[in-house]
Amino acid sequence: MAAIKFELIKTCKQSGARLGKLYTPHGVIETPIFMPVGTQATVKAMTPEALKEINSQIILSNTYHLYMRPGHKLVEKAGGLHKFMNWDRPILTDSGGFQVFSLGPLRKITEEGVEFRSHLDGSKHFISPEKATEIQNSLGSDIMMVFDECAPYPADRDYVKNSLERTTRWAKRCKDAHKNPDRQALFGIVQGGMYKDLREQSAREIMEIDFPGYAIGGLSVGEPKHLMYEVLDYTTPLLPKDKPRYLMGVGSPDDLLEGVIRGVDMFDCVLPTRIARNGTAMTSQGKVVVRNAKYAEDFTPLDPECDCYTCKNYTRAYIRHLVKANEILGSTLITHHNLYFLLKLMENVRKAIMEDRLLDYKKEFFQKYGYEI
Amino acid sequence: MAAIKFELIKTCKQSGARLGKLYTPHGVIETPIFMPVGTQATVKAMTPEALKEINSQIILSNTYHLYMRPGHKLVEKAGGLHKFMNWDRPILTDSGGFQVFSLGPLRKITEEGVEFRSHLDGSKHFISPEKATEIQNSLGSDIMMVFDECAPYPADRDYVKNSLERTTRWAKRCKDAHKNPDRQALFGIVQGGMYKDLREQSAREIMEIDFPGYAIGGLSVGEPKHLMYEVLDYTTPLLPKDKPRYLMGVGSPDDLLEGVIRGVDMFDCVLPTRIARNGTAMTSQGKVVVRNAKYAEDFTPLDPECDCYTCKNYTRAYIRHLVKANEILGSTLITHHNLYFLLKLMENVRKAIMEDRLLDYKKEFFQKYGYEI
Secondary structure, eight states, rough: OOOEEHHHHHOOSSSSOOOEEEETTTEEEEEEEEBOOOOOSSOOOHHHHHHHTOOOOOOOOHHHHHHHHTTTHHHHHTTTTTHHHHHOEEEEEOOOOHHHHTTGGGGOSSSSEEEETTTTTTOOOEHHHHHHHHHHHHTOOOEOOEEEEEEEEOHHHHHHHHHHHHHHHHHHHHHHHOOOOOTSSSEEEOHHHHOOOHHHHHHHHHHHOOSSSSEEEOOSSSOHHHHHHHHHHGGGGSOOTTTOEETTTTTTTHHHHHHTTTTTTTOOOSSOOOOOHHEEEEEEEEEEESGGGGGGOOOSSSSTOOOSHHHHHHHHHHHHHHTTTTOOHHHHHHHHHHHHHHHHHHHHHHHHHHHHHHHHHHHHHHHTOOOOO | OOOOEEEEEEOOOOSOOOOEEEEEEEEEEEEEEEEBTTTTTSSSTOHHHHHHHHHHOOOEOHHHHHHTTTOOOHHHTOOOOHHHHTSSOOOEEOOOOOHHHHTGGEEEEESSSSSEETTTTTTEEEEEHHHHHHHHHTTSSSSEOOOOOOOSSSOOHHHHHHHHHHHHHHHHHHHHSSOTTTTTTEEEOOOOOOOOOOOOOHHHHHHOOOSEEEOOOOOSEEEOOOHHHHHHHEEEGOOOOOOOOEETOOSHHEEEHHHHTTTOEEEEEEEHHHHHHTEEEETTTTTEEESGGTTTTTSSOOSTTTTTTHHHHHHHHHHHHHTTTOOOOHHHHHHHHHHHHHHHHHHHOOOOOOHEEEEHHHHHHHHHHHHOO
16 A cells, blocks of 8 residues: 555646645645754754644655764664654655755765765765665655755756756666555655756656656755746646645745645745744744844734734744844744744645635735735 | 732741742742743743743743843833743842852952943943842842842851941842832842851841841852751751741752751752753753763653653653754753753652651652762
């Protein structure tokens, strides 16, 4: 039996947006969904209970980081990642590919895999498609990702073509190495950079291998936003309607909305948690850099329209004080709010799809949020 | 009407320990009690809800730090410290004296007060007894402390005598400057170093001024433990039975027990929260330095006898991983446990006093905890 099942409930009549349900071994996820990132087996500054309070349906964790520390074998001994980190809802793990490729001069790519040095202690390691699969099997995530090569932007056509073809060969090896297809779903990843024919080639090759879900990789890597939307415009229609689609590394409100409109079901990004720890809140009126002096005596909530724990109980003045004083609670309160903000946005998006008015909703949202559209 | 009322419920027949109730404008505190420290208007790594979950009845906050940042006038504008930090239970503020005297070469003491430079930006400030009182009036704490001079250890008799006499004169000035005696209780502080006759002199002078509660200052400043216990032995009997007694800056389990046995009702210390952030847990078997390698694959709780949130849900292996990875959740989980451990200890102490068996309880506790007694 397959580990997951995707049910397409409806498609928005105003846009290409899809409303769905993804059944996983650790519960059902309503899509489209944003996944908070818990890089090192914890979503920074949040307890699992706080994540549930804001209705996080699924979180993402990073294979590279957990392989480096504490090690996948230790997590396996602990009873798997869910038990280790006290999270009983679904978990998606990436393949480690993106992190390893980001190491730059510290890594060397061959057909067999990637040799690299640890960012922690400089020790030498090797991750192959088989190894990335083994690690994720040990972690026990509900959704695993194939070990792919994410081409940088800009990159010339030949580089991207070679890279996507290797990604195809690696995807096949990951599928062959996967030990628990009945308990963990392995997603394929479509690469191809900003080249339409290469995206078509990649989608065709990856779909031939056949996966229970497909990610679109190689976007949000520095290209202009319009280019990302253009790639999505021609890539999502290539993917099967009855499988979930995941746009990796995307999490700004505008990108989430544009992605959903183009038929994407799942997203993840460190953005909301990372900017929180720098003292920046995402609000219905746009970003609020609460560490700024102008908020020193502002006794209103981070977002006056928000009903999250942070906004119900704390003022900008207090949160600014915490941020200035380097207090942990500052990171906790803004992280809580930012994740709530994105999860609430996705809830509103699902509602708008149900009502066939996602384009109207997008317009309303951006009018307040202050983006040009 | 007085801001607080102290009810002495009973005295342990095995020891001098007292069971009491302290009625404050923000609720009733069962004594003896340990007060978690929220230096900068937050108990580090804890939300107010988490503090309530572990039954924190009262917290302490620091006048010096809040005066420096964000400023007492800002806190007053926010509606007072309770509202500012979202804490509706009692708060005790110190006077800032201890912090200012700790600045060493950055401060200059005169009869009028203390001139010092900020630890944040080097700016020049002056705190007098009147100023310390004004700041605490602005903060709106339930219990305020007089601005005293805490003599260092060791200190010669003349220094200590001069210092305690100034503390008496300053205590009088604080009482005179206090604007809200019906809403905020101002406690006197007995000084006198390690000299019995000076402790007697200080107690007599401070009690003559008449305060609703008395602290014992100048202990836990580097002297050997037996000396602290000796000073308590002859100091607490000098204090009135019908007023609460507060031993400042004390928070190790042995000192708490020895203090209670000698008739102390209230304690505070940064110890449990500070060592938590360094990866050290207080447990029924003594300290556990969870960052140590030997806990890497220890899948038991921090304290197998503990039923706190941390111990019910997380292993030493996971917490060690968080600490090693500098994850905020590591600080949060250990802080939660350490505070729970001390608050639970005080709950057990109250129970043992009620049952006239505190010395038996002390023996049982230390047999496990591993201290020499």
